[in-house]
Amino acid sequence: MSANSRLTIAAHALAWIGLYQRQGHEVATSEQIATSANTNPVVIRRLLGELRRAGLVESRRGVGAGWSLARELESMTLLDVYEAVEPGPLFAMHRTTPDQECVVGHGIQPTMQRIYEGIEQTLRHELAGVTLENVLQDVLATPR
Amino acid sequence: MSANSRLTIAAHALAWIGLYQRQGHEVATSEQIATSANTNPVVIRRLLGELRRAGLVESRRGVGAGWSLARELESMTLLDVYEAVEPGPLFAMHRTTPDQECVVGHGIQPTMQRIYEGIEQTLRHELAGVTLENVLQDVLATPR
DNA sequence: CCAGTCGTAACAGTTATTGTTGCAACAGAC
DNA sequence: GTCTGTTGCAACAATAACTGTTACGACTGG
Numbered sequence: 001m002s003a004n005s006r007l008t009i010a011a012h013a014l015a016w017i018g019l020y021q022r023q024g025h026e027v028a029t030s031e032q033i034a035t036s037a038n039t040n041p042v043v044i045r046r047l048l049g050e051l052r053r054a055g056l057v058e059s060r061r062g063v064g065a066g067w068s069l070a071r072e073l074e075s076m077t078l079l080d081v082y083e084a085v086e087p088g089p090l091f092a093m094h095r096t097t098p099d100q101e102c103v104v105g106h107g108i109q110p111t112m113q114r115i116y117e118g119i120e121q122t123l124r125h126e127l128a129g130v131t132l133e134n135v136l137q138d139v140l141a142t143p144r
Numbered sequence: 145m146s147a148n149s150r151l152t153i154a155a156h157a158l159a160w161i162g163l164y165q166r167q168g169h170e171v172a173t174s175e176q177i178a179t180s181a182n183t184n185p186v187v188i189r190r191l192l193g194e195l196r197r198a199g200l201v202e203s204r205r206g207v208g209a210g211w212s213l214a215r216e217l218e219s220m221t222l223l224d225v226y227e228a229v230e231p232g233p234l235f236a237m238h239r240t241t242p243d244q245e246c247v248v249g250h251g252i253q254p255t256m257q258r259i260y261e262g263i264e265q266t267l268r269h270e271l272a273g274v275t276l277e278n279v280l281q282d283v284l285a286t287p288r
Numbered sequence: 289c290c291a292g293t294c295g296t297a298a299c300a301g302t303t304a305t306t307g308t309t310g311c312a313a314c315a316g317a318c
Numbered sequence: 319g320t321c322t323g324t325t326g327c328a329a330c331a332a333t334a335a336c337t338g339t340t341a342c343g344a345c346t347g348g
Binding site for chain 1: 321322323324325326327334335336337338
């Protein structure tokens with residue numbers, strides 16, 4: 001599985017913005033978040049753009065521009081973030097259609113499809129059980 | 145998520161060998177399996193090689209060579225297959241270490257790590273609940 | 289010795305992710 | 319009205335993983 005870090009970075013960004021706003025600031029810049037995540041501001045803007053499309057954050061342009069939360073961290077779950085930044089399914093089918101003349105080739109795809117759907121459903125349920133507020137609290141509780 | 149088809153193809157191969165053996169044959173060739181899965185025999189041999197390392201199948205060389213199950217399909221679960229063919233974790237951390245001077249940068253990795261471990265544990269449990277015999281029966285029950 | 293199959297290395301094509309540069313668009317400050 | 323700092327976005331390179339393919343040595347029953 002060639003795992004990516006999109007969910008991790010997106011959660012990082014949201015926790016960062018949330019904490020920054022609680023410290024009295026209105027907006028956070030992609031530059032600041034990128035420094036914390038040790039990556040490029042464009043990477044952050046790309047991810048936050050997807051979170052904006054999902055209604056999780058808002059952006060302002062012009063001078064004093066930046067990003068702010070569109071709702072409270074308590075009302076955002078990792079499932080919201082996952083759905084915003086992870087398009088595809090967890091497991092893929094065959095890249096070419098298996099031999100439909102063969103009993104196994106014919107039945108394998110519907111069978112695996114059903115199994116995978118059940119697993120993704122469980123994954124979603126799991127992700128829905130963690131709010132970004134949970135994440136931030138856990139982060140703040142990490143011993144120095 | 146750049147999903148791959150390794151678990152799907154591996155399950156396909158195991159179901160195929162299992163059915164073929166029930167039809168009275170001793171061994172299946174990578175060529176036969178590849179025809180059913182509509183792929184290249186080397187792809188099958190690579191995957192079956194990993195399954196052999198995990199103790200799920202055996203191979204014979206020489207004339208009349210091929211692959212056979214090392215245990216009954218009833219005793220093999222998708223978790224066994226998953227662990228044999230999927231090395232990495234589901235979600236990745238940051239590719240570079242986040243800023244340890246930042247509260248969020250410092251706490252985010254242990255936090256996400258814990259969350260991801262819980263999710264993978266659930267995934268394993270789910271996969272462990274499906275045997276390859278379940279898969280084969282479901283395949284055979286697929287309407288033509 | 290022969291034939292058929294595995295075992296494995298090597299390489300190409302494709303795709304996704306991440307990082308990077310560059311620049312237009314925008315909006316507040318002066 | 320211009321300046322300034324930021325977003326929005328396109329384009330591209332580097333890297334990595336997966337899949338498919340070719341090639342050929344190793345093995346073993348006949």
